[in-house]
Amino acid sequence: MLTALSIRDVVLVDALDLEVEDGLTVLTGETGAGKSIILDALGLALGGRGEAGLVRSGAKQASATAVFTAPDDDDLIALIAERGFDVSPGEDLILRRVLSADGRSRAYVNDQTAGVAALREIGARLVEVHGQHETVGLLDWKTHRGLLDAYGGTAPQLSAVAQAAEWLKAAETRLAALRAAAADAAARSEEIALNLADLDALDPREDEETELAGERAILGAAEKAMADLADARTQLGGDKLIQKLSAALRAVEHARQRAAQALGPSDAEPGTDAAAPTGAEHVVLARLSTAAEAIDRTIVEALEAIAEVDAAANAFDFEPGRLDKAEERLFALRAAARKLNTTVHALPALRVSLREQLRLIEDGAEALTAAQRETTAAREAYDLAATFLTSAREAAGDRLTRAVMAELTPLKLDRARFRVAFEPVGEDRRGPLGVETVRFQIATNAGDGFGPLDAIASGGELARFALAMKAALAGREDQRQPVMIFDEVDQGVGGAVAEAVGQRLKRLSSGAQVLVVTHSPQVAARGHTHWKVMKSDADGMTTTTVVPLDDDRRREEIARMLSGAVITDEARAAAAVLIG
Structure with missing residues (x-):
C-alpha cells in the first residue's frame, strides 16, 4: 500500500507532501492545473523515465519519494533481497529518485x-x-498467463505440472549424462582398458605416497645412523681393545707381584719378624693396585660400550634393500600419475572411475534402456498434467472472456471483442508453467482481426479497456492487487458511461488502492478521498498544489465540474445526489 508521496521541484510543484489513503482517491482540477505532474512524479520514484524537463525551472534538482507499507509479498521480498537491498521485516519500503537539471539521476531503496x-x-x-499513454502490466503479454491462472484458480494443476517438469528434467539430465558417458567411454574403451590394467598391476593405495615418502625419510636417516655406529664400533676396536687392556692388566699385576716380592720377608734375618713396609714402599704397592683396578674397570666399561653400540645397531633392524624398494615404488606411482595426468593421491579413485567406465560399456545398454524408460514415463506424466492445466486454462479463458465482454458495453466499448488466445510452446519445451503461452487479444471494430491490447489506438479507450479487464479480474486473483492508477479513464465519455466507470473504479478499490485522474463528476463522486489540484501564480512563478477536500469542499468541487465557472444551487444539489 502506498502511504505517502513527497515531491520536490518537479515541473510546477515546489514542495508537496501527500498522505495516501486506502480505497479510491480521485484527483480533479482545471485543465492544465498539473494533475499529470503528480503521476509523473510518482512514476519517477518508481523508476520511470527521468528527463531534465521534469526539473522545476531554476532548481538544481528534482526529487520524488514514494513510501509503501512493509512488503509482505514473498515474491517482492525475494526480489528486494536478490537485488541486494536490506529491508528489515516490518520496515516501510521507501523508493526515492533524484533527478539533476542536466538529466542525470540517482535512485535509492530505503536510502541504499x-x-x-x-x-x-x-x-x-x-x-x-x-492511462493515456501507457498501460503497465496488461500490455505485457508475459503477465497474461499469470493473470489467467490466478483468475481461474489453476494452482493445483500448475503445481502438478511443476512437479512433473522437475521429474522430467531430472530424468532427461540423467539420460543425457548416461549417453554422454557411454559414448565417451566407448570411444576410449581401449585406452581405458590399458590404463586400468596398469593401475591394477600397480595397485595404488589411499595415502600411499605420504606413507612411502615418510618411510623413505626414515630409512635414509637409518642408513646414515648405521654407518655412524659402524664407525664407532671400528674406533672402539672390539676384541683387540679387550686383548690390549687384558695384557696391560697382566703386566701391572706382574709389576705389583714383583714389587711385593722385592719388599717382602726375604730381606729380614732368619728367626726374626719381617719388617713392615716403609711409607715409600707402601705408596708403590698402593699405586700398582689402583692401576690394576682402573684397568679392570676399563675392561668392564669397554665391554659395556661395545655391547651398547651393538645393541643400538641391532635396533635398526630393517630389511636389506628396503630403502631401494620404497624409492622404486614411489617413483613408479609418480610415473603413473604423470602418464595419466593426475596426482598420486587421485590414482585409487581414478582406478575406480576407469572400472566404472568399462562397466558402462559392458552394461551401458541396460542402464540406458532403464533411463529411457524413466524419461518416457516422466514425459507421459508431464503431458497428462499439462493437459489438465490446459483444460483448466481454457475454461478460465472462456469465463474471463464472458466477464470482460460483459464489462465492455457499459464502458462504451460495445464494438470491441475480447478473447484469450493460447499458443503452444512446442513439445521440446515442457516447462514448469505448461505448454502454452497466454495472450489477451482484442478486436476494436467489426470485421477487424484480433490483435494485441495495444492495438487500441485511443488512450481513453485503452484505459477503459484496462478498467474492464481489472474489473473482471477483481476478487479472483490470488495475488495481492498492486496500487492501480487510472489517468483520465473517462476521457470522451459522460453520463451513464462515466457512471459505469465510477462504479467499476469504486468496486475495484474495495480492499485495494486506486488513484484516478478524472474530469468526470460521476467518477469523482465515487471517491473515498478527493484531492483537488490547483495552479497559482506568485512572484512571477507558477506553482501546482494539491488540497485534500473535506465533504463540503468536495461537494463544491463536483458542482464546479457539473456547471463550469459559475456554480449554481442546482449544480450543488446534483453534486449532493451524485455523492449520495
Whole structure:
C-alpha cells in the first residue's frame, strides 16, 4: 500500500507532501492545473523515465519519494533481497529518485543506492499505471498467463505440472549424462582398458605416497645412523681393545707381584719378624693396585660400550634393500600419475572411475534402456498434467472472456471483442508453467482481426479497456492487487458511461488502492478521498498544489465540474445526489 508521496521541484510543484489513503482517491482540477505532474512524479520514484524537463525551472534538482507499507509479498521480498537491498521485516519500503537539471539521476531503496532498473523492477510489483499513454502490466503479454491462472484458480494443476517438469528434467539430465558417458567411454574403451590394467598391476593405495615418502625419510636417516655406529664400533676396536687392556692388566699385576716380592720377608734375618713396609714402599704397592683396578674397570666399561653400540645397531633392524624398494615404488606411482595426468593421491579413485567406465560399456545398454524408460514415463506424466492445466486454462479463458465482454458495453466499448488466445510452446519445451503461452487479444471494430491490447489506438479507450479487464479480474486473483492508477479513464465519455466507470473504479478499490485522474463528476463522486489540484501564480512563478477536500469542499468541487465557472444551487444539489 502506498502511504505517502513527497515531491520536490518537479515541473510546477515546489514542495508537496501527500498522505495516501486506502480505497479510491480521485484527483480533479482545471485543465492544465498539473494533475499529470503528480503521476509523473510518482512514476519517477518508481523508476520511470527521468528527463531534465521534469526539473522545476531554476532548481538544481528534482526529487520524488514514494513510501509503501512493509512488503509482505514473498515474491517482492525475494526480489528486494536478490537485488541486494536490506529491508528489515516490518520496515516501510521507501523508493526515492533524484533527478539533476542536466538529466542525470540517482535512485535509492530505503536510502541504499540503487540502479534505476532495479527501482523499476520493484516499482512494477507495487504499482500498475493505466492511462493515456501507457498501460503497465496488461500490455505485457508475459503477465497474461499469470493473470489467467490466478483468475481461474489453476494452482493445483500448475503445481502438478511443476512437479512433473522437475521429474522430467531430472530424468532427461540423467539420460543425457548416461549417453554422454557411454559414448565417451566407448570411444576410449581401449585406452581405458590399458590404463586400468596398469593401475591394477600397480595397485595404488589411499595415502600411499605420504606413507612411502615418510618411510623413505626414515630409512635414509637409518642408513646414515648405521654407518655412524659402524664407525664407532671400528674406533672402539672390539676384541683387540679387550686383548690390549687384558695384557696391560697382566703386566701391572706382574709389576705389583714383583714389587711385593722385592719388599717382602726375604730381606729380614732368619728367626726374626719381617719388617713392615716403609711409607715409600707402601705408596708403590698402593699405586700398582689402583692401576690394576682402573684397568679392570676399563675392561668392564669397554665391554659395556661395545655391547651398547651393538645393541643400538641391532635396533635398526630393517630389511636389506628396503630403502631401494620404497624409492622404486614411489617413483613408479609418480610415473603413473604423470602418464595419466593426475596426482598420486587421485590414482585409487581414478582406478575406480576407469572400472566404472568399462562397466558402462559392458552394461551401458541396460542402464540406458532403464533411463529411457524413466524419461518416457516422466514425459507421459508431464503431458497428462499439462493437459489438465490446459483444460483448466481454457475454461478460465472462456469465463474471463464472458466477464470482460460483459464489462465492455457499459464502458462504451460495445464494438470491441475480447478473447484469450493460447499458443503452444512446442513439445521440446515442457516447462514448469505448461505448454502454452497466454495472450489477451482484442478486436476494436467489426470485421477487424484480433490483435494485441495495444492495438487500441485511443488512450481513453485503452484505459477503459484496462478498467474492464481489472474489473473482471477483481476478487479472483490470488495475488495481492498492486496500487492501480487510472489517468483520465473517462476521457470522451459522460453520463451513464462515466457512471459505469465510477462504479467499476469504486468496486475495484474495495480492499485495494486506486488513484484516478478524472474530469468526470460521476467518477469523482465515487471517491473515498478527493484531492483537488490547483495552479497559482506568485512572484512571477507558477506553482501546482494539491488540497485534500473535506465533504463540503468536495461537494463544491463536483458542482464546479457539473456547471463550469459559475456554480449554481442546482449544480450543488446534483453534486449532493451524485455523492449520495
